[in-house]
Amino acid sequence: MSLLEITNLHKSFGGLSAVLKFNFRLDTQELVGLIGPNGAGKTTVFNLITGVYKPNGGSIVFNNENIAGLAPYNICKKGVARTFQNIRLFKDLSVIDNVKIAFHKNVNYNLLNTILRTPAFFRGEKIIEEKALEYLKIFKLEDKRDEIASNLPYGEQRRLEIARALATKPIMLILDEPAAGMNPQETRELMQLIEWIRQDFQLSILLIEHDMSLVMGVCERIYVLDYGQIIAHGLPEEIRNNKKVIEAYLGEEVG
């Protein structure tokens, strides 16, 4: 069953069409890759899906509902979570607070409880604390709970960002170049982790990667974007041998 169905999506910045006639489908619990050379428009697609940008045209149907143009916080509440190409943690806050913020949309005490410090407040905070720790444990960050997020090494910041995204309890997780800046060892571990969370959380995952070889291993289907348009889509083997794709990537290396 299709979970995400994007039809004819269009976004332009001034005169430049960053995304054009973009069609895309993601099924429930599928892991699909979106690849393409730098500047192809991949991040723009993510920004359109998550509501950071408003599309100029087209529809984004998620879970049988058109979410195109909704505010980001509403799209999050419908079950879409993401990470960013250049990590966007709450840098000056502690590791655990970063995750706790993800639980705010389901907070079960109100402002009056907060100000009067009623038992409901303490119960609610305890639940949030326990849940946040659960997520930190999954990503092996529980020992760093009170550290300031920006003091973590790069790889751990990436993991924390994924932990925070998962804590919003998404149906679909979208990852923007999660392996960027990681060494091969870290990248391998990350890919295993992504595969594992997909199984364990029963997630549908959309993955952007610049490095083609990386996605070949984990993705079931791959879309290739170039100059804002899909130039190929199919199984990893099909993409690997696709002439247009090779040209797009070659063009990048030459230029």
Place this chain on the structure above:
Amino acid sequence: MHEKKKTWLTFLFEVIVLAVLFTIVQYAITVGLINQSYHINITSMCINIILAVSLNLINGFTGQLSLGHAGFMAVGAYASVIMTNNLGMPFIVGILAGCLAAGIAGFLIGVPTLRLKGDYLAIATLGFGEIIRVVLQNIDYVGGPAGMVGITRLTSWPWLYASTIVTILVIVNLINSSYGRAIISVREDEIASELMGINTTSYKVLAFVVGAMFAGLAGVLYAHFFYIIKPETFGFLKSFDIVVMVVLGGLGSTTGAVIAAIFITFLTFALQKYAAVRMIIYSLILIIVMIYRPQGVMGSKELTRKTFARIWGGKK
């Protein structure tokens, strides 16, 4: 169980400390140990603490630069005096009316302006603050430019003390909660915050309204202590004074806001006789702090029970 008992004992201890502080000052006032000018000083100090702590919620914790705080103080002051002096209602009604009116003004101004960012927001709030002042100048019912006079002094030490503590408690409790984390996340990274499911606009408005309500409270206390209110009192310079306290104390530190408010009050008091050099010294201190400690005295740190426990433990 043991942990719980300890928490209760700490709480009890804090209540006793607060009660003792209250009693000492109350006693000193009653027996005449505190003369008129000291009395004014203590009152200004409490009012400044309320103003600084509440503006810090907006500027420091939410990261929205507001330059119109004195405008909300004016709304609170005028609304309460209408209730008490003109309509003969008790002080508590004046207080509630002042807070409510300032909160409503905060909402009406916050909803359109909080879409703006950074400098634009600062200028818009500055403009609204001035609009409030000009509107008051042109309403005859509240005395126009001459303001309202002959206000009964109802702001007693118990009211001042209770108001200051309630302000600090409400804002500290708000910040140290899931709502507070949502508010701080807006300051940290608005887009990331939205993508965590947080309606950032509504949290900006929440902080703005709560901040405005307490500015209103400060206005009520001011009006009912100094007998007279004029639109000029609540102009841009007053707003700027409050911003200075918040920046001096450290954006995002309630402790810092309190310390800076106390410091600035005493400085103003001490320099009263030297009116000529007052502004020079005042500016010099600001410049020195901004050069050597641009994050303010406290940065974003707080004095908490933990800090005291550490100090205590370290001495042993």
